[in-house]
Amino acid sequence: MLNVYLSGEIHTDWREQIVEGAQGLDVTFSGPVTDHATSDDCGVAILGAEDRKYWHDHKGAMVNAIRTRKGIADADVVVVRFGDQYKQWNAAFDAGYAAALDKSLIILHGPDHAHALKEVDAAALAVAEEPGQVVDILRYVLTGSLPG
Numbered sequence: 001m002l003n004v005y006l007s008g009e010i011h012t013d014w015r016e017q018i019v020e021g022a023q024g025l026d027v028t029f030s031g032p033v034t035d036h037a038t039s040d041d042c043g044v045a046i047l048g049a050e051d052r053k054y055w056h057d058h059k060g061a062m063v064n065a066i067r068t069r070k071g072i073a074d075a076d077v078v079v080v081r082f083g084d085q086y087k088q089w090n091a092a093f094d095a096g097y098a099a100a101l102d103k104s105l106i107i108l109h110g111p112d113h114a115h116a117l118k119e120v121d122a123a124a125l126a127v128a129e130e131p132g133q134v135v136d137i138l139r140y141v142l143t144g145s146l147p148g
Contacts, residue, residue: 002142005075005098006031007068008091009083014108014131018079021135025142030071032064032090039064072098077141079134082109082117092120099123106134 006015033039043059050056078098080091098105107124121127128134136147
């Protein structure tokens with residue numbers, strides 16, 4: 001069985017594509033909370049309100065970091081997606097953290113980000129452009145079979 005942590009952008013259905021494509025494989029998926037409001041507000045919801053936005057965000061980031069670190073530490077493979085619409089600074093952290101833990105790292109982004117993410121890509125064992133390629137990697141790792 002592979003434990004796969006799906007990190008990165010939350011504005012497209014890339015996670016669902018990978019989970020659906022991996023049906024029938026012995027894979028367990030985990031990842032961050034992808035509901036923006038829940039993720040942003042978890043710190044103040046649990047630890048109490050803050051008057052300043054900085055501390056509101058800081059509490060949320062720290063509580064989310066506990067979840068993220070646990071998920072990455074428990075993973076066999078970490079997939080980090082960089083999307084086109086927003087800057088995913090947290091994804092860059094997740095990629096670095098996974099690399100520091102010597103996790104098998106797959107980076108997922110379009111060709112337009114190849115130059116900007118060259119150092120992040122260099123830490124990965126694979127760089128994919130489409131979620132289906134990630135599924136093909138997982139299938140190959142588990143079964144040794146090639147796509148098509």
